[in-house]
Amino acid sequence: xxxxxxxxxxxxxxxxxxxxxxxxxxxxxxxxxxxxxxxxxxxxxxxxxxxxxxxxxxxxxxxxxxxxxxxxxxxxxxxxxxxxxxxxxxxxxxxxxxxxxxxxxxxxxxxxxxxxxxxxxxxxxxxxxxxxxxxxxxxxxxxxxxxxxxxxxxxxxxxxxxxxxxxxxxxxxxxxxxxxxxxxxxxxxxxxxxxxxxxxxxxxxxxxxxxxxxxxxxxxxxxxxxxxxxxxxxxxxxxxxxxxxxxxxxxxxxxxxxxxxxxxxxxxxxxxxxxxxxxxxxxxxxxxxxxxxxxxxxxxxxxxxxxxxxxxxxxxxxxxxxxxxxxxxxxxxxxxxxxxxxxxxxxxxxxxxxxxxxxxxxxxxxxxxxxxxxxxxxxxxxxxxxxxxxxxxxxxxxxxxxxxxxxxxxxxxxxxxxxxxxxxxxxxxxxxxxxxxxxxxxxxxxxxxxxxxxxxxxxxxxxxxxxxxxxxxxxxxxxxx
Amino acid sequence: xxxxxxxxxxxxxxxxxxxxxxxxxxxxxxxxxxxxxxxxxxxxxxxxxxxxxxxxxxxxxxxxxxxxxxxxxxxxxxxxxxxxxxxxxxxxxxxxxxxxxxxxxxxxxxxxxxxxxxxxxxxxxxxxxxxxxxxxxxxxxxxxxxxxxxxxxxxxxxxxxxxxxxxxxxxxxxxxxxxxxxxxxxxxxxxxxxxxxxxxxxxxxxxxxxxxxxxxxxxxxxxxxxxxxxxxxxxxxxxxxxxxxxxxxxxxxxxxxxxxxxxxxxxxxxxxxxxxxxxxxxxxxxxxxxxxxxxxxxxxxxxxxxxxxxxxxxxxxxxxxxxxxxxxxxxxxxxxxxxxxxxxxxxxxxxxxxxxxxxxxxxxxxxxxxxxxxxx
Numbered sequence: 001x002x003x004x005x006x007x008x009x010x011x012x013x014x015x016x017x018x019x020x021x022x023x024x025x026x027x028x029x030x031x032x033x034x035x036x037x038x039x040x041x042x043x044x045x046x047x048x049x050x051x052x053x054x055x056x057x058x059x060x061x062x063x064x065x066x067x068x069x070x071x072x073x074x075x076x077x078x079x080x081x082x083x084x085x086x087x088x089x090x091x092x093x094x095x096x097x098x099x100x101x102x103x104x105x106x107x108x109x110x111x112x113x114x115x116x117x118x119x120x121x122x123x124x125x126x127x128x129x130x131x132x133x134x135x136x137x138x139x140x141x142x143x144x145x146x147x148x149x150x151x152x153x154x155x156x157x158x159x160x161x162x163x164x165x166x167x168x169x170x171x172x173x174x175x176x177x178x179x180x181x182x183x184x185x186x187x188x189x190x191x192x193x194x195x196x197x198x199x200x201x202x203x204x205x206x207x208x209x210x211x212x213x214x215x216x217x218x219x220x221x222x223x224x225x226x227x228x229x230x231x232x233x234x235x236x237x238x239x240x241x242x243x244x245x246x247x248x249x250x251x252x253x254x255x256x257x258x259x260x261x262x263x264x265x266x267x268x269x270x271x272x273x274x275x276x277x278x279x280x281x282x283x284x285x286x287x288x289x290x291x292x293x294x295x296x297x298x299x300x301x302x303x304x305x306x307x308x309x310x311x312x313x314x315x316x317x318x319x320x321x322x323x324x325x326x327x328x329x330x331x332x333x334x335x336x337x338x339x340x341x342x343x344x345x346x347x348x349x350x351x352x353x354x355x356x357x358x359x360x361x362x363x364x365x366x367x368x369x370x371x372x373x374x375x376x377x378x379x380x381x382x383x384x385x386x387x388x389x390x391x392x393x394x395x396x397x398x399x400x401x402x403x404x405x406x407x408x409x410x411x412x413x414x415x416x417x418x419x420x421x422x423x424x425x426x427x428x429x430x431x432x433x434x435x436x437x438x439x440x441x442x443x444x445x446x447x448x449x450x451x452x453x454x455x456x457x458x459x460x461x462x463x464x465x466x467x468x469x470x471x472x473x474x475x476x477x478x479x480x481x
Numbered sequence: 482x483x484x485x486x487x488x489x490x491x492x493x494x495x496x497x498x499x500x501x502x503x504x505x506x507x508x509x510x511x512x513x514x515x516x517x518x519x520x521x522x523x524x525x526x527x528x529x530x531x532x533x534x535x536x537x538x539x540x541x542x543x544x545x546x547x548x549x550x551x552x553x554x555x556x557x558x559x560x561x562x563x564x565x566x567x568x569x570x571x572x573x574x575x576x577x578x579x580x581x582x583x584x585x586x587x588x589x590x591x592x593x594x595x596x597x598x599x600x601x602x603x604x605x606x607x608x609x610x611x612x613x614x615x616x617x618x619x620x621x622x623x624x625x626x627x628x629x630x631x632x633x634x635x636x637x638x639x640x641x642x643x644x645x646x647x648x649x650x651x652x653x654x655x656x657x658x659x660x661x662x663x664x665x666x667x668x669x670x671x672x673x674x675x676x677x678x679x680x681x682x683x684x685x686x687x688x689x690x691x692x693x694x695x696x697x698x699x700x701x702x703x704x705x706x707x708x709x710x711x712x713x714x715x716x717x718x719x720x721x722x723x724x725x726x727x728x729x730x731x732x733x734x735x736x737x738x739x740x741x742x743x744x745x746x747x748x749x750x751x752x753x754x755x756x757x758x759x760x761x762x763x764x765x766x767x768x769x770x771x772x773x774x775x776x777x778x779x780x781x782x783x784x785x786x787x788x789x790x791x792x793x794x795x796x797x798x799x800x801x802x803x804x805x806x807x808x809x810x811x812x813x814x815x816x817x818x819x820x821x822x823x824x825x826x827x828x829x830x831x832x833x834x835x836x837x838x839x840x841x842x843x844x845x846x847x848x849x850x851x852x853x854x855x856x857x
Contacts, residue, residue, distance in 0.1 A: 004841060004842075005845060005849050007810075008845040009849060010802045010803075011816065012823075015820055021853050022853065024853060043545075044549035044551060044552025046664045114666070114669065115716050118666075118716060118717075165802065167801065167803035168803050169777040169778070190794070207544045207547075210546035211547055215547045331849075331852050331853070334848045334851065334852050335848075338844065338848060
């Protein structure tokens with residue numbers, strides 16, 4: 001049904017000629033001290049920054065550029081400056097007990113930062129350049145984690161709250177997306193999007209701009225350097241290059257600022273678990289800074305155990321975010337209800353059954369009229385207004401339009417108590433568990449105490465021949481461990 | 482002697498000069514089998530950029546940055562410098578070539594030249610080398626740099642220039658190698674970059690198969706399997722990485738496109754005859770008569786994407802809202818009809834699929850208006 005909300009929202013936006021809000025709560029944190037930046041790379045040099053506009057929310061940017069990023073010494077000078085800026089910011093966040101947050105325009109910007117994170121951490125680079133790489137590596141590591149609040153894309157943040165009357169791919173162009181969210185009164189959103197769609201809002205310059213403006217300037221600069229022209233002359237060319245690059249980076253920076261303003265202006269209540277997501281962010285950041293202090297940094301590629309742990313953590317983050325959205329936002333609950341993941345119904349029977357000498361088991365039956373219901377025996381369901389109360393489904397019976405769900409109370413009986421007959425329940429399939437990082441690590445360490453044979457060098461276990469009954473099948477199985 | 486199709490294609494183009502599509506042109510035309518417009522333009526020798534700029538006068542939306550072109554040229558040059566030293570290193574590191582398998586023939590422009598006669602020479606030399614390999618000649622080269630082959634369309638050869646062809650002594654025939662300066666980020670490598678590189682390789686694979694078929698060789702598909710090698714760039718430098726890619730689907734799509742081309746020519750001529758006898762594809766209304774199949778991915782490779790989107794929008798096509806919605810609303814057909822179901826107005830749904838979609842849309846609509854403070 002989440003898809004249906006998107007479908008209906010897009011149809012509605014198309015009809016209205018402007019974006020439609022599809023979120024009841026704000027799902028991303030806008031950190032007051034967040035950095036906003038619009039890095040632009042040179043075409044063909046994917047591991048470069050040609051120009052960057054950088055600042056804070058609501059503040060005009062500082063523009064930094066290199067005349068020609070293909071010249072390593074010039075590029076490293078810029079990266080060193082950015083490294084100092086970022087490191088100061090990170091230290092400030094640590095001292096304030098908070099976490100760093102960076103806003104960029106869209107997905108290509110996160111890709112650029114990811115590439116730079118790898119390239120700039122080469123041991124041959126200047127320490128401050130490597131430090132910039134470390135900071136970017138942290139951001140890039142956090143970005144794929146569901147619910148992270150460190151590296152934010154303006155398009156991603158807006159798309160969690162609005163849908164437009166164009167395709168999702170076009171929504172990744174920040175200018176087009178903003179055209180739909182706040183269209184100009186003098187033209188339609190479609191006309192505006194078509195017009196601004198020609199302005200680059202990612203990390204690349206327009207090929208025509210490169211051909212007509214930048215290439216001639218860079219040739220002039222290269223020739224001047226080769227001739228050994230005066231520093232004043234070189235500086236003058238550099239200023240011209242800088243001015244033309246600023247005309248590329250500045251609109252992107254402004255677009256990001258506008259996106260943040262639009263989100264703030266929607267004045268949505270915060271998602272209930274947003275503080276928990278931010279707490280996770282602080283914990284992850286503190287862990288990173290401790291590792292840096294100890295002389296470690298994020299490796300470029302993970303060993304198997306670390307990779308398995310990170311994969312488990314990402315899956316856990318996805319599960320937690322999903323649960324947080326269902327429990328903490330109205331639209332999430334409605335979507336999950338329509339999908340049949342949230343079970344809503346009336347309690348029709350509560351029985352107390354003695355178990356053993358002093359034990360008791362509480363059986364609960366509820367009836368639901370939902371058209372779509374995804375529940376089966378063995379599922380755990382949690383009461384949405386009291387997540388500590390957990391039910392275990394023991395049976396599901398559908399008769400006509402009514403589904404009877406039989407459950408027993410698994411936990412929370414003492415703290416919450418059994419529901420009364422006639423009361424209405426909304427039951428969710430999962431609840432977020434924000435404090436289980438240690439459990440995940442212990443689980444992975446336990447399971448991977450011995451590396452499986454697939455990750456060990458040496459002989460693979462012998463294959464069992466067909467048609468021959470093994471004398472000891474269990475021994476053969478054990479050999480595969 | 483010009484083939485009988487030459488004149489037909491010339492008439493289709495009118496005053497426009499023929500443009501070689503190259504591997505990129507062929508693979509783009511094959512990407513969207515439902516778009517007859519792109520396919521007709523390609524077979525007629527008109528690029529989408531020319532159609533956009535000179536026929537529709539929308540302004541050119543194609544063209545690479547000179548920096549990207551320069552970076553690509555430099556990366557290629559670095560791989561093939563010193564008789565393909567780095568490429569050999571890659572293949573030896575991957576145990577694809579041994580130290581003794583180092584027979585290299587360099588047919589690049591630097592070595593041979595860029596005049597028309599030089600191009601013919603490159604082609605004939607390439608053919609000779611391919612025949613050597615086919616005949617099992619032990620002195621056949623292991624690496625051919627910048628060979629020149631051709632793919633035939635209506636019997637007219639269109640030249641292609643794969644970056645290299647590679648074969649060990651034990652290989653039956655050559656494999657296509659494409660060198661691309663896209664950054665290699667392992668699992669995070671840009672999918673559209675990979676897609677483009679694989680599809681270009683597929684065109685060369687089909688061309689090699691055609692060459693074998695023309696030479697009377699049986700089972701060209703087994704001798705030239707649907708596999709290609711990609712050499713991508715390690716970010717931050719000019720070192721390459723080698724990847725073997727299976728390109729079965731890509732080869733199939735190119736072959737399917739080539740199979741459909743006879744009908745395209747007849748359709749194109751039929752359209753012109755019907756609309757404006759004696760005119761050509763150089764007129765906008767003639768081009769507008771060809772069906773298109775707008776998808777959001779068209780933007781990735783076609784200069785006419787914006788124009789097609791406008792057309793799809795005027796046709797009330799749900800494709801303007803994205804591929805997923807296009808598929809969801811397939812049973813309904815148009816955006817207007819979907820909106821009618823949403824608001825419970827207009828002609829009621831008649832078919833079961835329409836009825837199911839109508840219920841779904843109305844339910845979703847009422848839930849959305851419930852939960853957001855301003856309705857639709």
